[in-house]
Amino acid sequence: MAQAEIPVEVEQIVSDLERRLQNEQAVNATLHAEGRIQFFFDGKEEVRWLHRKIPQTSAIIRNITGTPVATAPGQAVYYDPNFSAISRNSPMGNRLAEATPGEEVNGLRLLSRALYTHLPADLGDIDITTLKGDFPRIASLVRYQQALLDALREKKRLLSLQEEAQQAQDDEAVARITAELNDNDQRIQRIRERLDAFIARAKLRIRPQLDGVQNRAKRLNLLAGPVIIEGGPGTGKTTTLIHRIQYLLDAFHLRQDEHFTSRWQELGLTWGAEDEALLREEPGRFRFRFYSPNKTLKYYLQDALKTERLDYSPKTVTTWAEHRHSLLRDMGLIGANSKRQLLRTSAPLLYLTGQQVRTLLAELEEHLVFDIHALAERLERNFSVGTFAWQHDAAVQALVLQIRALKEHTTVDALLRPLQQLRERGASLLKTYRDDDKQVRDAVVVRLLASARQEPALYRQLVQLAENEHDNGDDPDAAPEIEADEEEDANLPGMDDSARQLMLVRKMLRSFIRAYALARALPDQDLKGQNLQLAALLETRLDRENHGGIATGTRFRQLFDRLLSGPETLMLRSLPRIFNAFRREDLYGKRYVAAFADAQPSWSADKSNQLHPDEADILLLLLFEMGSRFYRQLPHVFAESTNPYLSRYREEVRPVVGVDEASDFTPLQLAIITQLAHPRYRCVTLCGDLMQRLERQGLLRWEDYTDQFPDTGRASLTVSYRQCQALLRLAAKLYEGQMQERPAYKVSRRIKMPFKLRPTYCRNADPEARFDWLVSLLVDLAKVLDGRHIPSLAVLVKDSGTARELAERLSEDYRMQDAALNAQACEGQTIGDSDAIRVFPVSEIKGMEFDGIIFWDADELERENRQLDLDRLMYVAVSRASFYVAVTFARHFPKALANVKSGFVADTWAEQMLAAVADDEEEDEE
Incomplete structure (x- = not known):
């Protein structure tokens, strides 16, 4: 020959x-x-x-x-x-x-x-x-x-x-x-x-140039609305998304794109100084954010962004769980300064479709509008109660007429500008009464403290009351009638006990003096709880004070403070309280969410101090939805406000946002992420394959996103650049069995394997026999390839513990050592060594690419977790591989995989290769 x-x-x-x-x-x-x-x-x-x-x-x-x-x-x-x-x-x-x-x-x-x-x-x-x-x-x-x-x-x-x-x-x-x-x-x-130049490596492969379909997807809705990039295994979804991010940040070329100019003309947008500032590349400036469903994929994405010379720091690539926690903590919604804590659980609680997300937002908006109307009605009812000088002030009476008109506005958008006008018109009045109230009240507090400290027994009683929480008969979900003044922090590091106690007592007395003055001025005001105790302790000292002066300022603030505080203070500060009441009264009772049965025994909506992650998502969406409305309706307030929620939202929004493996995010989470794209552009790009959804709460259909954002552009990628024909055919059968339709993707003409390898499997009840088969599969392949050019291989197992155990056994096996093969457990932040056989929990495999995948004990995984679709898991496994697929079963070939059973053979990869060589030699002899 x-x-x-x-x-x-x-x-x-x-x-x-x-x-x-x-x-x-x-x-x-x-x-x-x-x-x-x-x-x-x-x-x-x-x-x-x-x-x-x-x-x-x-x-x-x-x-x-x-x-x-x-x-x-x-x-x-x-x-x-x-x-x-x-x-x-x-x-x-x-x-x-x-x-x-x-x-x-x-x-x-x-x-x-x-x-x-x-x-x-x-x-x-x-x-x-x-x-x-x-x-x-x-x-x-x-x-x-x-x-x-x-x-x-x-x-x-x-x-x-x-x-x-x-x-x-x-x-x-x-x-x-x-x-x-x-x-x-x-x-x-x-x-x-x-x-060597053509052997596939275990890394996210970034194509430096796009094909025509991918390039058109790159140019959809340029800085003008959301985009979905969908496609089958290896069709370049992530690559296209990364190219799109790089293109969207290239303002010079972007502005010369006819798609960009026509889209902006259609929307009535013009390029200006704000756009130059948002897209300008500067050190320490973060212009985009990229979300991954898990930490392992996050590190692969960072490597891919580095290839495109894009910033790949934790500020730009994150998981939603990480970002959610930092948002809640930094906004004071959980943590030491909040009564709420985030429940540590991975058990899902709620599932909302896209339509239900919009319905939920609409109901919460109704609650917010009702809350503002109730404030206006309360002012009308109580304006004439008591005798105060400001009741006859023409400027105050004009404010009352303006507040009365708030009831004509029935949406948040309609209320924003009137509330801002109220703040601007009433600012000087509010400042006057605030300053007078504070000055007189603080003078009284100073005199009371000086007197009380002369009597140690009395002062000890005051300290004891201040250090213990007391019920003054207030509704825990009610809004404060008066916006809090600047208070000293009684928990500063290094503060001694005596200084801390003095601050606590001072704060308690400030609140008490207000309540006492109002009780003297108004017939329907009674002291309760702690305030009643303080009145008894300080009665002889209080008779000498000017309570009428305090009551005048306090009553004005009680009725007007919140209404004149501005829309961001009035609305945004009210949202956590409104949501807390809504979750207890309406969220579960109305049942427009389908609760997962296994989450119910460990969770109750009555646990108001613990926020389930799913509930935290609702609260964040509500806050950020409001933040985007401020940008559209009151841009100067959006730009200048120091409100902790609005300022944090302003810092968090990015001109460009990307989401990889979007099917593993809930419709609710994707709505929040979309709000975190700058409201001028709402430029968020999702990419994914619905068949690769692993999370139970993940996206079931793209319409659960487009129902929320109807202007979303969509692109479908159909040419696979990763997989050989045999594996793509197997993936197509799995897709058809689960989705009840044939996928459109096909194999690109590309470098092919010289052997037509079919997926292989081992079915054996003996775990040792399955392990020996796995070792032989790996070692025999290494021998056929002469120990050189070992393909990148990953073993998928049910959880992290199994990954560590199996990797350790493989590494210690003498046959593996003789073949110079090593195994490494990869979990969480570890993506592993490309020269090792890497062992992953199946939940961590999304987005990665290997020459071969081995799915370990697939039927056991199905048996232990009935909520997982085995055919979907197999699809994810197959979609990660280019050439080699193997699977082991402990008991039987599962029914869920019956439609692809004919695609598997018992011969190992090495046996198939040797048989192919032998067949070719027989043909040569003939």
Whole structure:
């Protein structure tokens, strides 16, 4: 059998790429080229290099056809003959990305596109990837795989001849055959070294250039509304999303995109100073946020963003659980300064569809509006009660008429401006009465304290009352009638007991003096609880004070304080209280949420001091929804307010937001994340595959998002760049069985495996037998591949404990050690060593890519957790793999996988490879 030669044409391609890279380095202009395009223009073939960003120049700027273009000073180059570069974000870069070979674009005819990256260690070690429909010459690279297979067959033949010659004691033949074997081994090594550039690695693979469909998805709703990017396994959803983020932050090229200009014209938007400020790249400025469903994927995404030269700090890449907790803590909704704590649980409580989220918001808005109307009605009822000078003040009477008119406004949006006008009109009056009230009241408190401290027994009683919580008959869910004054903090670090006690007593007396003065001035005001005790203790001292002066200011503040405090104080501070009452009275009783049965025994809405994470999501959505309305209705208040909720929201919003694996977020969480995209743009991009949903509360259908945000743009990616045909076919069957429809995705023409590997399985009730099968699967594969080019492999197990146990057993097994194979448990923040067999909990596998996946004891996982769909889990496992899939079962091949059982075989990967070689040899003999 003649030896197969390495294709000279392939060698020439690699050599040409190496030469071109050297030329780029020589001119120090296009070091970061990501690919090249070939085209015919003006009767000759041209080559241009594609870049993320190309150098600035003061030279005449031309387009790709060489025609000078009008440009402002300092704009980036599209095409300059000295650089031969095209920015992938430029209008021409976008047109070329979306064109197909043979198509004419601006007078040039596209021949081919090729993508490449070179490795720093060796300029000639180039990874070439082709796009669907590219110039077919590049496809000859797949011959490397065939050359390797031919060389392995030749080695097997020579070994057989060598054995025959040794038995015949033909020394001359042995020497000749041994020399041929050595030559063949060197040839195998050379081929494998070349193949290093094409072996799939265990990392998130970022395609430096997009195909036409992906590029069009990149340009949807540019800074103008949400976008969903959906697609099957390996279709480049995450890659497209990352490219989209990078493009959205490239304001220079973005503004030249016709999609951007037409969309903004349609929405009546114009680019201004605010946009320049929001998109400007500055040190320490965070312009985007990227959400991951789990910590493991978060670190993969950080690595991918680094590849695109985007910021990949914890400030930009996070999980929702992490961000939720920091928001609640920093806004004072949980923690030491709040009565509430976040319940530590992973058990779901609520599931709301998209429509239910909107209904819930509408009901809470009604409660808020009712609360404001109730304040206005209370003022009307009580304005004439008692005798106070301000009742006859014309300015105050005008305020009352304005407050009465609030009842005509029945929505939050309609109330915002009138409430702001009330604040502006009543500010001076409120300040006067606040200052007078505080001045007179504080003087009384100073005299009472001085007197009480002269009598140690009395002062001890006051301290005891101040340190103990007392019920004054107030409704715990009622709003404070008077906005809190600036109070001293009685818990400052380093404060001694005596100073702390003095502050507590002073604070208690301030509140008491108000209540006492009102009880003297108004017939329907009675003292209760602690205040009644204080009155008894201090009665003789109180008779000497001017209670009428205190009552005048206090009563004015009691009726007007909240209404004149401004819309952000009145509305936002009321929301946690309103929600707390709503959750107890209406949230579960109305049952417009479907509660999970297993969460009920451990949870009750009466636990008002513990906030379930699902409930915390509702509260955050309510606050952020209100924050976005302030931006639209009262932008100056949004920009300047010091309200802790509004200022925090202002700090948290980002011009661009992305969500990977969106199907594992609830519709409620996605609504919050959308509100955290700057309200000017609402530019949030979701990507995912509904079939890969692992969370029980995750997104069931895209409509649960689009029902909330009807202007959402959608793009479907159908070409898989990761998986071989066999695995994509298996994934399609699993999809069809669960979703009751055939998926649209298909395999791209790409570098193929020389063997047609089918998924393999082991079914055995003996756990030791299953373990031995797993070890043999790994070790035999290593032997077939001569211990070199071991593919990236992941073992999926039910939980972290199993991951640690199995990884330890594998690493300690002598057969694994003899084959130089190591296993590593990967969980939480660990993504592991790419040279190890990595063992993951199945819940941590989303978004990652491997050459092969082994699903350990799949039926046991199904048996222990009936809430998980095994076919969905298998789909996720298969979608993570490029070539190899294996699964073990303890008892039986599950019914949930019956429609794909015919796709599995008992032969291991190594056995299938050897059988393929044997079959080819038999065909050669015939």
